[in-house]
Amino acid sequence: MGQDHIRYDILAQDALRGVIRKVLTEVGTTGRLPGDHHFFITFLTGAAGVRISQHLKSKYPEQMTIVIQHQFWDLKVTESQFEIGLSFSDVPEKLVIPFNAIRGFYDPSVNFELEFDVPLAEDEEVTSGEITAYPVSAEGSEEPAPAKDGEEKKPGSVVSLDAFRKKQ
Numbered sequence: 155m156g157q158d159h160i161r162y163d164i165l166a167q168d169a170l171r172g173v174i175r176k177v178l179t180e181v182g183t184t185g186r187l188p189g190d191h192h193f194f195i196t197f198l199t200g201a202a203g204v205r206i207s208q209h210l211k212s213k214y215p216e217q218m219t220i221v222i223q224h225q226f227w228d229l230k231v232t233e234s235q236f237e238i239g240l241s242f243s244d245v246p247e248k249l250v251i252p253f254n255a256i257r258g259f260y261d262p263s264v265n266f267e268l269e270f271d272v273p274l275a276e277d278e279e280v281t282s283g284e285i286t287a288y289p290v291s292a293e294g295s296e297e298p299a300p301a302k303d304g305e306e307k308k309p310g311s312v313v314s315l316d317a318f319r320k321k322q
Contacts (some may be wrong), residue, residue: 171270182231189263191263192261193221193260195258201255206218207247227239256270
């Protein structure tokens with residue numbers, strides 16, 4: 155097989171990032187997500203252009219997953235990045251995420267998933283850090299699940315994207 159001088163792999167990933175850009179642009183315009191749609195977006199926290207608080211950066215030094223559903227604000231989308239306000243443990247945060255830093259996008263309401271090859275600095279293996287941006291109960295409502303005996307009641311839930319991936 156010949157060498158790919160056109161780099162179709164890069165062109166295809168850029169086109170798929172355009173899907174995310176378009177969806178987020180529409181959500182930013184209306185201020186809400188249509189129907190039951192909600193998004194899990196995984197990104198590299200150390201990628202060029204990513205801006206998150208030092209607290210989040212220290213908690214998730216390599217990768218983090220945010221959930222965009224009910225509680226978000228100030229969603230602004232440009233050609234190369236998006237900004238969004240989210241709450242983490244009742245602390246409001248502003249995040250700036252370049253589309254090139256995104257490793258995964260998932261909408262569980264329609265089982266739509268995109269994965270991207272994002273080069274890591276020094277080719278290190280990524281340890282995943284996932285966090286929701288809203289409290290979730292076991293039934294999926296916005297109210298926190300009741301604490302079990304001996305457990306502390308916490309305002310958010312940690313979610314792994316692996317739970318939503320198709321089993322092979």
